[in-house]
Amino acid sequence: MKEFKKNTWFYPLAVAIIGTYNEDGSANAMNAAWVSIYDYNTVILNLAKHRTTLNLIRDKALTISFATKKTIAQSDYVGIVSGDNVPDKVKKAGLTEVKAPNVNAPLFKEYPLTLECTVRSVDDDYHVIADIVAIQADESILTDGKIDPKKLEAVSFDPVNHKYLLLSGEVVADAFKIGQTLNK
């Protein structure tokens, strides 16, 4: 075993694309890896004080899309450029925004899976708790009406090597079942 000093390492980390509206009604997007489930139908986002953060505090709404193999350049771009400096960031990223059906935030056509969320609370350190109110999935990632990870081709952020890793959808075992082989 090798011991490392403490660090914000976790496998797997998401590559979440946060969609919000700017004050002038235009759309913004940012990349966030420190996003996870907080409770049933509720997510937590660890944010700094970005334009996105101020947007979602004001509108109490956001979308969370999952970065995919096909959208990887766009996804990285919205994580290295701020809407503060590049007002047409979404356009430059090549993203097509439409209003989310259920919340006051944009979703982007290029991302096939999006959570529509409302903001429950934001603390002084910009830990955002948000409730999932609906999930939008493109038909192209469905098999028999269910989300198919093989078609989704979601990616994960590797916080040690700073790489995006493909979640290929290869099945290793059946959850809640494989353990039964040891339950004797």
Ligand SMILES: Cc1cc2nc3c(=O)[nH]c(=O)nc-3n(C[C@H](O)[C@H](O)[C@H](O)COP(=O)(O)O)c2cc1C
């Ligand atoms: C891989 C990656 C992961 C990131 N994760 C986070 C995160 O979890 N929280 C955060 O506040 N910023 C994170 N960022 C930084 C923001 O995406 C970045 O500062 C962005 O420019 C903010 O956009 P905005 O100013 O237009 O809102 C991440 C960036 C990258 C490239």
